[in-house]
Amino acid sequence: MQSKRMNSKGSRGPRRGGRKRGLGGGSNRIQPPAFVPTMGLSHKFRYENAGNNGTFNITRGNLLNQVLVATSTTTTTRIFEAVRLKSVEVWGSPVALGSAPINCQIEWLGENSPSTVISDVSMGVRPSHVASAPPSSSSNRWWSISGTSEADVVFAMTIPSESVIDVTVELRLVEQEAPTPGDPAVGATLGQVYGDYLDGIASGKLVPVGFTVLP
Numbered sequence: 001m002q003s004k005r006m007n008s009k010g011s012r013g014p015r016r017g018g019r020k021r022g023l024g025g026g027s028n029r030i031q032p033p034a035f036v037p038t039m040g041l042s043h044k045f046r047y048e049n050a051g052n053n054g055t056f057n058i059t060r061g062n063l064l065n066q067v068l069v070a071t072s073t074t075t076t077t078r079i080f081e082a083v084r085l086k087s088v089e090v091w092g093s094p095v096a097l098g099s100a101p102i103n104c105q106i107e108w109l110g111e112n113s114p115s116t117v118i119s120d121v122s123m124g125v126r127p128s129h130v131a132s133a134p135p136s137s138s139s140n141r142w143w144s145i146s147g148t149s150e151a152d153v154v155f156a157m158t159i160p161s162e163s164v165i166d167v168t169v170e171l172r173l174v175e176q177e178a179p180t181p182g183d184p185a186v187g188a189t190l191g192q193v194y195g196d197y198l199d200g201i202a203s204g205k206l207v208p209v210g211f212t213v214l215p
Contacts, residue, residue, distance in 0.1 A: 039173040042086070046209040047198045049163040053102075056157050056199045056206060057109075061150035063169065064180075065196040068214060070188035076214070077179040079193070082172040083144045085134055088155060092120070092128035093162040102160040104128035109153045113138035122160060143172075146180040165198065165206060187215050 045066055063083045068076035092104035105119035116135050120128040134140030140154050157165065174180075183201040188194070195211025197204045207213060 038175050040171060042168070042170050044166055044168045045195075045198075047165040047167070047206040048209060049159055049161060049165070050205050050207050051161050052205045053161050054158070056159070056203070057153045058155050058157065058198060059150060059200075060144035060148075060152050060154060062196075062198060062200050063144050063154065063167075064146055064150065065182045065200065066167075066169075066198070066208070067211070068182035068185075068194050068196055070185060070190055070192045070194065071179075072190060073188050074185055076182035076185050076188065076194065078146060078182045079173060080171045081146050081174045081177050081180065084142070084170040085140060085144075085154060086168040086170060087131065087133045087166075088157075088168075089131040089166040090129070090157060090159055091164045092122045092130075092160045094122045094125050094127045095160075102128065103158060104130055104160060104163065105158045106130050106132050107156045107158075108132070108135050108138065108140055109156060110139045111149070111152055113140050128160075146177070167198065183214060185215050 060083075063085060064078055064080060066083070067079045069079060071077050088106055090104055090106060092102060095102050101121040101123045103119060103121055105117055107118075108114070108116045114135055118130050118132045120130050122128040134154075139152075144150070144154075159165070183196055185194070185201075192212060194214040195208030196214045197208065198206035201214055
């Protein structure tokens with residue numbers, strides 16, 4: 001058997017043909033790699049139903065307006081220019097013992113999307129709970145872009161009073177696009193960041209948690 005090559009101190013000699021260390025880490029790059037400057041993130045927003053039973057239609061514009069900055073005491077601009085909805089989760093408050101069950105549901109709507117309903121009920125001390133992602137291959141999985149189909153209803157929620165709603169989205173921050181106005185404000189503080197109502201300022205029943213609420 002051929003013996004391994006050893007140096008004068010009895011250790012193995014240096015390997016030949018190994019990757020050279022230094023500039024580029026052996027990748028042979030002489031310039032920086034491609035770079036995407038657009039900032040994106042994923043986030044879960046939480047909302048509380050401020051004491052109102054009923055059905056709420058959530059549009060692409062509502063999703064785009066989730067976080068706003070005041071540009072005057074009456075106007076705002078969007079921080080996010082594009083939003084993609086990942087999932088919606090709802091917890092409906094339990095009913096009083098002996099009371100009739102209360103329905104809680106999400107219905108996926110939108111252009112080029114099948115009408116799909118996911119439903120549960122509150123019974124006794126048990127809250128209703130519904131969690132759903134947009135239907136596969138439907139327009140509800142598309143990006144919502146400022147100025148494009150903002151009035152399109154993505155989903156409708158029929159929920160009891162005091163419900164909690166989690167909306168998980170993927171976001172892209174405004175970069176080179178012109179600023180897009182958000183919902184109007186009355187008595188806003190210039191430069192203040194606000195959370196908008198999920199159902200929009202005109203309805204104003206699904207209150208954002210963890211933000212200064214848009215006045």
